[in-house]
Amino acid sequence: xxxxxxxxxxxxxxxxxxxxxxxxxxxxxxxxxxxxxxxxxxxxxxxxxxxxxxxxxxxxxxxxxxxxxxxxxxxxxxxxxxxxxxxxxxxxxxxxxxxxxxxxxxxxxxxxxxxxxxxxxxxxxxxxxxxxxxxxxxxxxxxxxxxxxxxxxxxxxxxxxxxxxxxxxxxxxxxxxxxxxxxxxxxxxxxxxxxxxxxxxxxxxxxxxxxxxxxxxxxxxxxxxxxxxxxxxxxxxxxxxxxxxxxxxxxxxxxxxxxxxxxxxxxxxxxxxxxxxxxxxxxxxxxxxxxxxxxxxxxxxxxxxxxxxxxxxxxxxxxxxxxxxxxxxxxxxxxxxxxxxxxxxxxxxxxxxxxxxxxxxxxxxxxxxxxxxxxxxxxxxxxxxxxxxxxxxxxxxxxxxxxxxxxxxxxxxxxxxxxxxxxxxxxxxxxxxxxxxxxxxxxxxxxxxxxxxxxxxxxxxxxxxxxxxxxxxxxxxxxxxxxxxxxxxxxxxxxxxxxxxxxxxxxxxxxxxxxxxxxxxxxxxxxxxxxxxxxxxxxxxxxxxxxxxxxxxxxxxxxxxxxxxxxxxxxxxxxxxxxxxxxxxxxxxxxxxxxxxxxxxxxxxxxxxxxxxxxxxxxxxxxxxxx
Numbered sequence: 001x002x003x004x005x006x007x008x009x010x011x012x013x014x015x016x017x018x019x020x021x022x023x024x025x026x027x028x029x030x031x032x033x034x035x036x037x038x039x040x041x042x043x044x045x046x047x048x049x050x051x052x053x054x055x056x057x058x059x060x061x062x063x064x065x066x067x068x069x070x071x072x073x074x075x076x077x078x079x080x081x082x083x084x085x086x087x088x089x090x091x092x093x094x095x096x097x098x099x100x101x102x103x104x105x106x107x108x109x110x111x112x113x114x115x116x117x118x119x120x121x122x123x124x125x126x127x128x129x130x131x132x133x134x135x136x137x138x139x140x141x142x143x144x145x146x147x148x149x150x151x152x153x154x155x156x157x158x159x160x161x162x163x164x165x166x167x168x169x170x171x172x173x174x175x176x177x178x179x180x181x182x183x184x185x186x187x188x189x190x191x192x193x194x195x196x197x198x199x200x201x202x203x204x205x206x207x208x209x210x211x212x213x214x215x216x217x218x219x220x221x222x223x224x225x226x227x228x229x230x231x232x233x234x235x236x237x238x239x240x241x242x243x244x245x246x247x248x249x250x251x252x253x254x255x256x257x258x259x260x261x262x263x264x265x266x267x268x269x270x271x272x273x274x275x276x277x278x279x280x281x282x283x284x285x286x287x288x289x290x291x292x293x294x295x296x297x298x299x300x301x302x303x304x305x306x307x308x309x310x311x312x313x314x315x316x317x318x319x320x321x322x323x324x325x326x327x328x329x330x331x332x333x334x335x336x337x338x339x340x341x342x343x344x345x346x347x348x349x350x351x352x353x354x355x356x357x358x359x360x361x362x363x364x365x366x367x368x369x370x371x372x373x374x375x376x377x378x379x380x381x382x383x384x385x386x387x388x389x390x391x392x393x394x395x396x397x398x399x400x401x402x403x404x405x406x407x408x409x410x411x412x413x414x415x416x417x418x419x420x421x422x423x424x425x426x427x428x429x430x431x432x433x434x435x436x437x438x439x440x441x442x443x444x445x446x447x448x449x450x451x452x453x454x455x456x457x458x459x460x461x462x463x464x465x466x467x468x469x470x471x472x473x474x475x476x477x478x479x480x481x482x483x484x485x486x487x488x489x490x491x492x493x494x495x496x497x498x499x500x501x502x503x504x505x506x507x508x509x510x511x512x513x514x515x516x517x518x519x520x521x522x523x524x525x526x527x528x529x530x531x532x533x534x535x536x537x538x539x540x541x542x543x544x545x546x547x548x549x550x551x552x553x554x555x556x557x558x559x560x561x562x563x564x565x566x567x568x569x570x571x572x573x574x575x576x577x578x579x580x581x582x583x584x585x586x587x588x589x590x591x592x593x594x595x596x597x598x599x600x601x602x603x604x605x606x607x608x609x610x611x612x613x614x615x616x617x618x619x620x621x622x623x624x625x626x627x
Contacts, residue, residue, distance in 0.1 A: 028082050040448050127152070223486075264444045266471060271309050271310075294395075324338070334598060535568040
């Protein structure tokens with residue numbers, strides 16, 4: 001017995017090993033969930049204090065809650081980015097790298113990682129220096145008097161975690177690589193680095209965009225490609241000090257409006273996990289399920305409903321498609337058409353408010369997010385109705401009938417009553433914003449709290465473990481976007497210094513002075529960009545360049561925001577990027593080529609609507625003008 005006990009104690013993992021295992025397996029997840037809960041409570045607390053608890057004297061609650069929430073958000077963004085690296089979830093253009101032989105692909109991946117390490121080193125070194133400077137100067141935050149080296153520590157700590165997770169992935173990759181592939185990767189890095197010695201007299205903008213294009217082609221995640229190309233340009237031209245990198249990695253995302261993104265992402269994921277989506281489906285089915293192509297129409301209408309919750313195209317496709325694609329196939333619809341229908345309708349998710357692309361455009365372009373949300377309503381509804389009309393015609397031609405004979409008012413009323421709590425969400429968000437009661441970020445935080453209350457305690461169809469999973473997923477998704485913004489801030493600094501927007505404006509106006517021609521060219525350009533670059537990345541990169549051009553020819557910046565988002569929404573269903581196509585095809589297990597043929601009529605209808613939205617500004621500007 002004594003011997004067995006001794007052996008048992010030896011085999012038990014030590015406390016240190018348990019701690020290391022926890023840090024390796026769960027640290028980022030726990031940090032994300034705890035952070036989400038805290039800053040959701042803080043923002044809801046300031047809203048409650050303003051309207052419900054105003055009789056309670058809590059000094060400067062709006063100031064300190066916002067300040068603490070922002071700083072926690074920055075930590076969570078970097079922790080989420082480390083987790084995204086661990087899970088191999090990053091936004092990148094991999095259409096080209098997927099077509100090259102595997103050995104070359106592996107070498108390109110390793111070369112991208114080696115370049116990323118250089119960027120990490122600069123950010124880590126600069127981040128630690130910033131913390132030390134804040135410590136020596138004794139700087140404190142305005143509201144709480146918090147030492148500023150604490151929030152600034154988010155950058156070096158986050159970058160260190162990202163480097164560790166990258167190294168863990170590299171160790172796995174190296175096991176399947178031979179020495180030749182590894183040598184080729186180092187030669188690729190040298191081939192990119194040596195020319196920097198001879199580009200000192202070349203224009204900054206040329207070096208910047210040349211390296212950015214090369215890194216994108218290599219398959220480097222877009223966020224890191226933005227940072228690495230700016231670093232390469234800085235090494236060659238000394239255009240900006242290296243200390244600017246780590247400084248911008250903090251200040252570029254220290255923004256209360258940007259915090260709306262994680263809240264909207266979390267709200268969509270949480271509500272998609274419960275029965276709210278099913279109730280919306282039942283309502284849509286009662287409204288249009290009896291018509292020819294009833295299930296296709298139900299799919300599109302439900303995507304419109306869910307768009308007013310999630311603010312994301314792929315999230316809408318995943319949530320609705322999982323339920324509707326099998327149902328449509330079972331009822332006799334062509335599987336490729338069913339898949340294409342969900343993919344196209346999911347694009348509305350970034351047009352009807354709340355919309356993450358509108359939030360990013362508003363922040364980058366310094367425009368009102370509330371007005372952008374308002375501007376997206378009519379275009380989003382028009383696109384949805386047009387998709388319904390096309391689906392109706394196709395379904396009638398193919399004999400895909402509804403699931404019952406007629407519309408029943410009693411059924412509609414019952415379904416509406418059952419879905420009332422789901423229908424309240426866009427009312428809370430949009431009513432709060434346009435009524436002047438809440439900012440977009442506050443409205444987004446309230447929607448998360450609302451979704452949790454409904455799911456956990458009213459419908460009781462989600463468990464706390466579902467909340468944990470949802471918040472982790474939201475943390476990863478939002479961090480990819482936030483780090484993209486941070487790196488784009490650094491990239492944008494060179495664009496501003498070099499007056500790239502002015503040069504583009506001169507070039508465009510030299511082609512034609514006609515506003516119609518310029519808008520056509522811009523649309524063609526954005527449609528092309530949407531096929532190769534993810535929507536959010538394109539907005540972050542192109543808004544500082546194209547918006548000044550549009551303003552020079554008299555296009556309202558809110559109207560241009562809608563033009564840009566609709567163009568890039570079409571990119572969700574156009575290969576090679578076509579995120580919605582990939583998500584929907586993953587559900588139906590069909591090849592992209594099969595779906596692309598059947599989606600063509602829906603795609604054409606969206607392009608026609610894009611033309612109307614572009615050349616009839618009132619479609620976008622009418623509602624914002626009423627604010």
